Amino acid sequence: MWETLTNYNWENIFSLLPGALVFYVLAGLAILFGILVVANPFSRSPINSGLSLLATVLSLAGMSVLLHAYFLAAVQVIVYAGAVLILFIFVLMLSRKEMKMVFTSTRIRYAVGTVIALALACLLLSIVFQMPAAAPVKEAVDGTVPAIGRLLVTEYLVPFEAISVLLLAAIVGVVHLSKPNTKGESK
């Protein structure tokens, strides 16, 4: 125990603890908050769902840190937690006057939801059982900024550009939708 602690690569704080332990804690948190997103027994408020999703995203970022993919972790927090989710919560808060909006559901919706959830679970389980047993990560993923930048402009240039065109289309669409109906449009 003493030897493993002292001879470890101590520069990374997460390697102090056995990686598996940290992984299971983070995975547990991710699943717990993931459940709270869709089935919170204490409250049906969408704000609670949004904040649970935030906790899930942060747990997933922690897993990226475990894989030494610091860039991915930082971007995950900046983009998902810092931008996307805050917009979700922003819209949820503005969407109802009384801030008392709750999810309501009907029997048909429950039935459809159950079928979809089961289908998704089967799909995921089939993938899990097809996969070979996960080997521990031997080398750290090269998650540095230059490495990712180089990959984006060489190997993955075409998908990268395709995504940027898609995002541009989305932005143009949003601008068009949010524009008030002017006289010029009705002609």
Add this chain to the structure above:
Amino acid sequence: MIGELLYSFLDWLKQIPHFWWWLAFTLVKIGAAIGLLLGMVAYTVVLERRVASFIQDRLGPNRSGPWGLLQPACDGIKAFLKEDFIPGGVHRFFYWLAPAALMVPAMMTLAVIPFGSNIGAQPMVIADLNVGLLYTFAVVSMSVYGIVLAGYAANSKYPFIGGMRASAQMISYEGTMGLSIIPIFMLAGSANLSAIIAWQTTSPFHWGIIQAPLSALLFFIATLAESNRTPFDMAEAEQELAGGYNVEYGAMKFALFFMAEYASVIMGSAIFVTLFLGGWSLPLPWLNAPAANSWLGILIGFIHIGIFLAKTSCMVFLIVWIRWMLPRLRFDQLMDLGWRKMMPLALCNIVFYAILLWGIAMFRKVFEI
């Protein structure tokens, strides 16, 4: 006898494994840095009140201690002894969570800021991440949740409007903030804050503010907006909102909001100093390179920390000064400035530096300089 004891003590010190030394030094650094930050927060409050008073031809708090220097102690004791009252109708859990959710990110930024070169063999930074700057952005982007939660948890109108305004403003300026410093990445060739300082120490003309002045200006304005300071303090416009997102809070919880604002001002100043003002370095012999591992080097290491603190304090003073000199922007002006003026400027700035650096590289290649 004493000599033998000393030698056996030194032997005992030598056999302590590396890991425990690292742990001990890191804990000491964390403790010292947080203590210093909170001390600076306390005295920034005094500074703000005194500067405000002088600007408005008043005296300000000058009764407790010499020049009012014991004022933070009085305020702190007052905040702790007040009744911790929770208004009815609030969302209790979020009401408790919000002040912490605002204070924690403000302090977490501290982890990657190099507040000195090194003392002995110890680098004066808690965690030298290779994505240091992205880490600070990730942490800063988390602080908006504290304000949103405070506005939502209070379950009343004015805090809610304050929280909404704050989140809209912070989302708007976060983009500009991130884009404004990309030229610094390109010039320094790294996102690691220590590497960015090392790049700036090579010559006085390498300071970020000289190399990329527009970046510095945009980043400074975005910092003001991110920490909800005038002229961007829409979230707590007291004439309109009776105080904003923190109206329903009292006692120490209110004090935490207050401290978080000043902590984020100080951290914003520290990041500005690191990126644009050369960090702990001064363009003078001894002071423009990391300190050596010697007795003199330890002294220089402490001087480096002093330089960093002095630069940061100057930036804090500038931000306080601005608060009492400029009127508040209207909300539509604020959004207009953020999205239609600063964002395009930041993008043009990036393209300009990309073309410039590419041109220089091509020039060097062609003429083989």
